[in-house]
Amino acid sequence: MRTTDPATDLTNDAFLGGQLTLTQPASGYRAGVDPVFLAAAVPAQSGQAVLDLGCGAGAAILCLGRRVRGLRLVGLERQSVYADLARHNARMNALAMTVHHGDLEQMPAALRQDRFDHVIMNPPYFRRDRGTPSPDTIREGALGEDTPLTAWLDQATRRLLPGGHMTLIQNAERLPEVLRAMDARLGSVVVKPLCPRVGRAASLVIVQARKGGRGAFRLAAPLVLHQGDTHRTDCDHYRPEITAILRDAAALAIA
Template structure:
């Protein structure tokens, strides 16, 4: 039994056989979050993981099928936090998954420095525009723009949370590639794996996935490209497996 509020609905995460509460009036999860949850390397049997800018908790839900470790999501928006908590309860995952309603910039002081094995983050992608340009929907504005946290905040906090040798993984836009790699090195997160995601063959990349290791040795590997759609504008086999599971 799940209590839905207002315009909320209960959607499927098909590959994982889970359900998630979503709402059209707040920022719903995108393919980027699903790709990040699939991309990051996680300990299988144990470990402590943190998901920053967690939204409605989609990444912790997805990761729960890949690891038995404990996963904590951090979300500053009360409504999204509440949706995530109820999704975790509906899927009977409250022993493994938890949410904290808070500002990621303050979270290391609350949950501890240098304690975690993995940190994931799907941060706001865009600099804060002028008041005239910003989305009038506060939920969408905060999710899309660097109002409550910047890319540097996300990278710095990830490093503060991680143990030496811990992994941080981010999803972002290719236009910020140099920024994110520079910031990772600034905060001792050595970039180790990078993947470009393309809408289809012949198009420019529109997403990057990058993973670093705290105090790791320099050795960046560029993974094979990931194409989302084929020439028939259908999901490629690889993306279809990620979204819907093996058929």
């Protein structure tokens, strides 16, 4: 469900079947189902600390905070409009969250000194050297990459405690870049493809790794989102397990 305030050009959008409400810009970058899948894949437990790099309006980390109670939630966002929205959304949903305004390549001092059990991120999907940039500067800043994936992975790894998990979602075509960006500090890598339908190529991947992990690389079975082989009627046709993730805040098993 969505409501729009014409005076502010913001919308209030329901996530997790109405368990969470997020205020977002009516135009520009808007969170959809991707951050919900990201949040569902994080194996967090109550009492742990989570950092969301590039948290936007807070969709992923607040979905995680709603699913797992008792987490310490921290976000980093370089665009002030989204950092303010993330703070607002945390308050509106009665979830304690600290949001830092800053760039991951110039990490705020408070974050440089902090360590986390989990670092999550939804890096920009599109390289700026490919395609046409969006004329909307805020949307382009969220979707168009000008900080390389190597920097995202390096900063995430630095912020992790030993044994901590890094979890990210990215376009499937950029999986080779994600894997190349990892170094020996990360191991036990699992890749979970997300496919629109049976027989269709994966459009997204969730990648999870552990700091200091020594397990073998695993390519997990794909998560198929929709029932049937095509979109036949005006409804989502999500498979039951996907509906449970999107509506009921169910966890997503990576392996």
